[in-house]
Amino acid sequence: MIKGDILDKESKKSIPYVSIGIINTSQGTYAYTNGQFEMELAEYKDADSLRFSCIGYKPVTYSVIEFIELYNTGLDTIFLIKKVTELEEVVIEGTRTKPKKMGNKTSNKHIVFGYLKDMEGGIVIKNDKELFLKSVSFRLTMSDGAAPDSAIYRFNIYSLKNNLPDNIILKQPIYFHLKSDQFEGKNVFDLSKYNINVNQNFAATFELIKQYGGGQIFFTGWIDGNPSVFRIGAQGKWVEARSDKKDTGDNNGMKLHQYMVIEVLYEK
Secondary structure, eight states: OEEEEEEETTTOOBOTTOEEEETTSSOEEEOOTTSEEEEOOOOOOTTOEEEEEOTTBOOEEEEHHHHHHHHHTTOOEEEEOBOOOOOOOOOOOGGGEEEEEEEEOOOEEEEEEOOOTTEEEEEEEOOOSOEEEEEEEEEEEOTTSOOOSEEEEEEEEEEEETTEEEEEOOSSOEEEEEEGGGSSEEEEEEOGGGOOEEOSOEEEEEEEEEEESSSOOEEEEESSSSOEEEEESTTOOOEEOBTTSTTSSOSSOOBOEEOEEEEEEEEO
């Protein structure tokens, strides 16, 4: 078990919900609200790397063997350095733009995606326009379980490589705090205040950061639509969502498509 704190190098303030994990494996976790973390390093190979990452900061990566040696000699605080980025101003001219809804617009409660803690999943969207993201909508169900008191999800936008998520496009983290009455049916969250501009193919995903009580939360979906992707572990390997994956249900081998609709504006 490794434990420690994650701090902003300049301000020395704690950084919440940092993603921690062995790259391309299912071993991973998130820092707590106070920036503290703990993680079991159960299995690893000599060549494995441990990464600490958070939107808005430069990631820190160690070889697992190197980190364990440093940890055993007193390393218990990880410092992250803020990325220096200039936020581009997005100017929306009402008479020159057109609204559009992109993504997967059909769902059924019998097609579900159960993203537990340390799992992340979403959809891939093909795009060749300059987009301004206005909102995101998704559908949840508890199946037979009791609804949590609340839960925290992180919403991410990635560029693509080989049709799978690659690099985060966002300049700041986006968290959605769901209350007990929001785990059945459709939810819509405003994105316009985050000034997200996308001009390429991209993936939109959700990570379950924290859940307070209740059973497993499911996203609903359908059997056709834009491709869905997921990964296990905060730094895990991305794969396409199919029903022959042990974490997605039966063994029919169908591609599965998570319900998610992104409302955008684009120039005519």
